[in-house]
Structure formats: C-alpha cells, structure tokens
Amino acid sequence: MPRPAIPATGRPWNALSAELEAAKAADYSWRRGRMAVYFYYLDEALHRVQQEAYKAFWTENNLGQRAFPSLKRLEEEVVGMGLGLMNAPDAAGGTFTSGGSESIFLSMLAARERARKGRGLAPGRGNIVIPDSAHLTFDRACWYLGLESRRIPVGEDFRADVPAMARAIDAGTVAIVGSAPCYPFGVFDPIPALGALAEQQGLWLHVDACVGGFLSPFVARLGHPVPDWDFRVPGVTAISADIHKHGMAPKGASLLLLREEALRGLHRFESRAWQRGPYAAYTSQGTRPGGAVAAAWAVMNYLGEEGYLDCARRIMAAKRTMTEGIGGIQGLSVLEPSDLSLFVYRATDPALDIGKVAAALDARGWLPGRQQQPDGMHLHLNPVHAEVAEEYLADLRAAVEEARGGATTARVAAEARTY
Ligand SMILES: Cc1ncc(COP(=O)(O)O)c(C=O)c1O
Known part of the structure; x- marks a missing residue:
C-alpha cells in the first residue's frame, strides 16, 4: 500500500462520513453481540446518552481543571460514586484514569514509591507477586517501572495459590495482586487470604476489579454468590475498576481507588524542572478528554x-x-x-x-x-x-x-x- 498522505485539498464532511461508515464493513457487529470481548452494549437509548454526554464536553481538556471546574466536579462525583460502590472507608481517595492499564500502572508505581520511600528499596530493584491469571498489563507496568513480575501458577480451581505466593515474597516485593475476577477464567482470587498475607507482610495489595468492579456488586444483589473482594476486606490497599467495561461508559474511563487519600501522592508527578512554573498530575496522561468524564458521569446517573x-x-x-x-x-x-x-x-x-x-x-x-x-x-x-x-x-x-x-x-x- 502506498504511504497515505494528507490530501492537497480537503473533502466535504458528507463524503468523509460515508467513507468512515464504509470502513466498518468488515468489522464484527457489536450491536448484534457478535463479539464477547472489547465491547459493552445495552441498547440504543444508552448509546445516545454516551454520545450526547461525550459531545457536551468533547473538546474540554480535563488536564486543565483550573479552567474547567465543571470537569473537576464531575470527576469528583464519579470517583465518589465508585468509592461508595466498592465500600471504601471515609479516608479513601481515587483517580479517574483512561483505562484499566493506566489504573494498574499507577497503582504499581505507588506501591514501588512506597517501598522506596518507606524501606529504602533501591532504584532498579523490586518485584510484584501475582497469580499467573492476572492480566498481562501488570507485566507491562513492571516493564515501564523496572520491576520484576513473579507469576505464580494458580491452583486447580484457577484461583491464586496464596501459600505459593507467600513463598515467592522477598525483601524486594512491593505488591501482591488478586483479581476480581481474572480475565482468563472469570474466577475471583481469594482476596481475604491475600489481604491477610498483605497485612502480615506489610505489603500493598492491589485488587484488579477492572471486570468485576461495576458488575459484581449488582450480581450479588441479585442473589448470586459473589466472593468478598472490595474494601470491606482488611488488607486491600488499591482497587482498579473500569467504568468503560461493566460501568457501561464509553472507552477511556476507569478508576484507581486507594484506601487512603494520602496514598495518591505516591503516584503524583510534579516537576519544577523548567522555569515556567510547576507541572503536576496524578495520571500518566497530560491532556485528558473531558468527554470521557462527562460520559461516565452521565451513564452512571442515567442507569442508576x-x-x-x-x-x-x-x-x-x-x-x-x-x-x-x-x-x-x-x-x-x-x-x-x-x-x-x-x-x-x-x-x-x-x-x-x-x-x-x-x-x-x-x-x-x-x-x-x-x-x-x-x-x-x-x-x-x-x-x-x-x-x-x-x-x-x-x-x-x-x-x-x-x-x-x-x-x-x-x-x-x-x-x-x-x-
Ligand atoms: C481483569 C483485567 N484487568 C485489566 C484489564 C486492562 O484494561 P484496559 O484494556 O482498559 O486497559 C483488562 C482488560 O480486559 C482486564 O480484563
């Protein structure tokens, strides 16, 4: 294929719009449920709410909350609703991120920083101990952060083998992980046992509820058995929960929730390295789409x-x-x-x-x-x-x-x- 080039003259929107639609011809139909991955669809009414809410803030930049106090408020409300759903204590805090991978990355960064500041972990050292069923994005976070990922085989029931994880912990371990549920098998790891291990060893326990965060509380209310996994479990330090999965929001919406607001400082970047004033952010993104927050807020309030x-x-x-x-x-x-x-x-x-x-x-x-x-x-x-x-x-x-x-x-x- 020849390298595409920006056309010398532009084309009218109606031609482009038709071409965009035509480009989808070979895509699998999410509207007809032809994929059981990548997509979450209820009906056309919710689809419209997602689009309209996104459009209402489609150009606002959520990096600039000083300029857009509207987005600051919407984001605080979305985080607050997530904290409530996951039974977080009053002292807890959270961050709106672009997706599960960013939530997990920030959590691993915070765990590493806590180990560096709290017990002098040397740069270039550190590991996390995770069940082999944990999402591969933990390995990506390790790659970015210079950590070793220690994947421990799961038991015959596909759940984390907690005694085996305990044996893999050493002086360089900064976090342990459990999923609620894991992606490959859809089972919950034994979070209460992992919480006890984390408390005993003074470790950061991240519960990956990217899939289950916005679904399992409601499945439990319907009377299905759901294992304990949220902040009610002692020892749980951090939870990732994706609003763009079962929270039914459009893509670009996840939460990283921490048991204590103060822990958020561990994944806050701040620099004064240039002479033009400080730059600070809790996320790994700079510019952030306002539409993602507005749409998440609208979907949560629309569905109830x-x-x-x-x-x-x-x-x-x-x-x-x-x-x-x-x-x-x-x-x-x-x-x-x-x-x-x-x-x-x-x-x-x-x-x-x-x-x-x-x-x-x-x-x-x-x-x-x-x-x-x-x-x-x-x-x-x-x-x-x-x-x-x-x-x-x-x-x-x-x-x-x-x-x-x-x-x-x-x-x-x-x-x-x-x-
Ligand atoms: C359990 C689990 N954790 C994390 C992720 C990563 O989420 P994202 O694709 O939003 O970055 C996924 C994605 O499917 C997942 O299933």
Missing part, C-alpha cells in the same frame, strides 16, 4: 442502581442460557468454576478440533475468542448477549457439526488471540 441491576440480570441470564446450551452439545464442556460474566468452553472429545469450531463460528460472523491452557473458547458477556444467546447456540451447534464433518479446513489458532 436500577439500570446496573438490569444489566447484571441480562448478563447472568445470557450466561445461564449459553453455559447450559453449550453443556448440552456433545463433545463440548464449560470450564468450572466461573464466578461472573466470563467463561471458557473446550472440546472434551479428542476428535473435535476446537480451532475448527472457532473458524466455523467466525465464518458465521462471530469473533472467536481463542484461549490456551486449556485450549478453548473464551467469552466475556455483556448485556446484548441476552438477546443473541439462542442465535449463538444455534450457530455453535452448526459449527460443531461442520467441524466434525471435516468441511471446515481453516482453524483459528489459540495463540492468534490478542486483547
């Missing part, structure tokens, strides 16, 4: 607890329909346990190639989420799946038949997945 309960109800109904349906297909089985909106299924019949099933589903317009160890298919459901669960099952049955019949030669390899 009632709306979030409805989302949780739809997701759990979809999960039940899908897991029961998949369990009824000969040669497939759903991996147990799975606590929330994510699950994995795999082929138990050696004659059935799950890679071919994935390819046959792909040919029917479903984005396959392949997973290794165990070799299977991964789904992260959102509210729209309640409407398409039966359609998925019908296509899955056909895909299994096709894979067994050998008609499909293409495979979707497990390692092909990126997320």
